[in-house]
Amino acid sequence: MLRLDQKVALITGGGSGIGRAISALFAQQGATVFILDIDEDGATETLQSIVAIKGKAFFKKCSVHNESEVRLVVESIIDQVGRLDIIINNAGIAHIGNAETTRSADMERLLAVNVKGVFYVIQAALPHLKKVRGVILNMASVAATVGLADRFAYSMTKGAVVGMTLSVAKDYLADGIRCNCISPGRVHTPFVDGFLAKTYPGREQEMFEKLSKTQPIGRMGTSEEIASLALYLCSEEAAFITGSDYTIDGGLTRLNS
Template sequence: MNGVWRMRFFGKTVIVTGGGSGIGRTSALWFAKEGANVAIADRYIAAATETANLIIEAGGKAISVEMNVTNEDEIIHMIDTTVAQFGSLDVIVNNAAITMMKNVEETSAEEWDRIFQINTKSVFLCSKYAIPELRKTRGCIVNMASLNGVIGQKGNTAYASTKGAVIAMTKAMAVDYAREGIRINCVCPAGVATPLLEKWLETAKDGEQARMDQAQSHLLGYIATPEEIAKVILFLSSEDASFITGQAMIVDGGASLGYGAGPKAEWDCTYL
């Protein structure tokens, strides 16, 4: 592919869930750029296929798999399809998630169960069925958590809870599988310019002010690009991070240090 300068993943196979858009799509493209065979899994097959086609058109190897991350049989099918197509599995990026901007009183029991199914149980199931294949390759798992799971956030209880659980799960699995050579880490971004964030900004009373507040909630003064998060995912998936496991890597532009540092002590923002 054009622009390749390092081939850290040449001959390796990577699955990216939620790979039809946002951080998932960008990560899939970067993995392919560095030589990986990529399986893009998404409940929206058209979006997954679009990502796969972008890779194929650029000379890479990719497949798209329609998958609901809450469906155990579909997850097994995703793993089996990927291994049948490419022969092995080296990395899985558990990226699929939704958000829910509500406090605990506003959240129904049904909403609580749904967001845990999508954001947390999916990480458990995808990891469970990927590990037998990763054991063969001494591969790795990268889970998408959030700064929310580290420090919490006003009016976002269920989402923060799911991401805190992902961080704890990452650490526990890392302990269980380290001696088998399987590294397991997670990434904790603050605000990222994704369709999920854009959808949230559209619901704000003053979208432009909300966008400015979101940017200024980071000490660096702007919202991260998906590429900036994807590069961290690739790092953790590569041999460059060979001695790193069980870590929740915060990639937040200084947001976790910034409360009270600017003109507004409590930023009206969301960490996705």
């Protein structure tokens, strides 16, 4: 079960964190993985981890907010392996600020990556996904549906991702394309460690524990746990699932009182 043999998967932001975990798991389950990232060092580390398990993966340097670059990379994948079965829109950036402190430049930057980047990858991939009744999985966030302090622009962009997911799922039913999204709560990634070191120097452990306890389950999630859900949603076992937003948040959205 949950095998991806003969499948070709494109994963944006595969150089670290959740993207790395998804890339490694998909390769382990038989997929040929194409990692799209701007971080060459991080992507190389991901590739090495996949080679270590005798998986098959390639790196394509790509800025998802650059439309022409995305199209060229998608076409290069088709030229190389002849098909594209799965796309994972995982690349994204965060921002701290409310409606007063968020600058126009901040908003434009988040829109470019978190919204337009997802759109560009979906649009470039759709002609190829139609041929194989492919799968689209977008990475949203609980911030799209739960009020989080100082996450104004980020929450807005993740809400747009949920909206795109539903629209694409509806529009491409006749083509057999499934489109879903995952909305994680707090996940322990290198981004979290960097945020704590920058924002709370000397208090990293204290704040890590505080943030962990905001999930009713008492801890942050792991990248591997998100990857496991992604694998299921992109597998044949999930063939009856489309147009869904899967929350994976340790009870944050439903169990907080």
